[in-house]
């Protein structure tokens with residue numbers, strides 16, 4: 268599946284920002300407001316695409332330390348171009364399935380509009396937890412299958428888009444976070460465009476011996 272995703276995004280990279288400009292601008296502005304990043308935190312953006320989230324954050328905090336990873340080298344080339352003026356941002360080609368970072372490395376991990384591509388969402392969340400500091404925060408935003416229009420897209424995309432895997436209901440999403448060892452701190456569903464309802468959650472790794480988690 269990752270080969271299909273990489274191929275598809277390499278093919279559409281040059282057009283991505285134009286074709287998806289409204290969706291990307293709205294979702295990532297929402298994500299930035301939701302995440303409330305401290306300017307001193309080290310951030311990993313999983314499936315960063317063309318680096319729009321990085322540029323939004325860096326315009327406000329030019330020295331923020333951010334790493335973006337993505338499967339598509341062509342998307343990453345654009346991200347690199349967009350953010351070349353900023354000193355503490357870097358981009359690497361990698362899969363969420365095997366993040367090329369040491370354990371307990373980042374204060375915050377964000378990921379926008381990508382969970383529906385991951386081959387194994389629970390394994391992806393466990394891998395993100397590995398590189399997140401024990402007191403760090405994970406912020407995931409993705410399509411929400413509780414919405415009938417999303418269900419319709421999901422039905423069609425599964426049949427016609429070889430890169431697409433599936434989107435999830437909020438209950439499924441929250442159960443993945445629990446199964447991966449996260450405790451949800453804040454979560455909501457939101458409609459930012461006519462077409463897609465989204466869900467977002469901020470979660471923290473559950474400390475060993477912490478009994479406060481409720482599945």
Ligand SMILES: C[S@@+](CC[C@H](N)C(=O)[O-])C[C@H]1O[C@@H](n2cnc3c(N)ncnc32)[C@H](O)[C@@H]1O
Nearest residue numbers: 276314315316337338339362363379380381384
């Ligand atoms: C819809 S785009 C979202 C990009 C960006 N987060 C945004 O909001 O504009 C999905 C991105 O996920 C990336 N992606 C999908 N599966 C991935 C994986 N397993 N590991 C890393 N990146 C992945 C794709 O290459 C693509 O750039």
